[in-house]
Amino acid sequence: MLQVKVSAYVVNQLSRGTMKLGHHVAPYIHRTATHIYAKSLNTNEAEASGKLDQVWGAAGGAVVGFSTVFLALEHAALVLTKSLRDNTVNVVQHK
Numbered sequence: 001m002l003q004v005k006v007s008a009y010v011v012n013q014l015s016r017g018t019m020k021l022g023h024h025v026a027p028y029i030h031r032t033a034t035h036i037y038a039k040s041l042n043t044n045e046a047e048a049s050g051k052l053d054q055v056w057g058a059a060g061g062a063v064v065g066f067s068t069v070f071l072a073l074e075h076a077a078l079v080l081t082k083s084l085r086d087n088t089v090n091v092v093q094h095k
Contacts, residue, residue: 007074011067030056 030052038048 008071011071015067026056 030049033052034045034049037043037052038045041048
């Protein structure tokens, strides 16, 4: 259980750091990406910005999904390990 708490703590701290970095860097990246996208597709910057907003939303959802799956798999590994340990003890006691 301690290992899950430590991993959750590490993931949470990485998440906080990434959020702070993202809030600082995102406006620059968005501005530059919008300009490049609009120029490459010969479209206006407002339309390009709207499309990029959708991309950023999808990318953010992917990160949230990955984190959720990671924590769920770690919890499942803990449950599996505990079950194997308990059943091994039961088999040894039965013999």
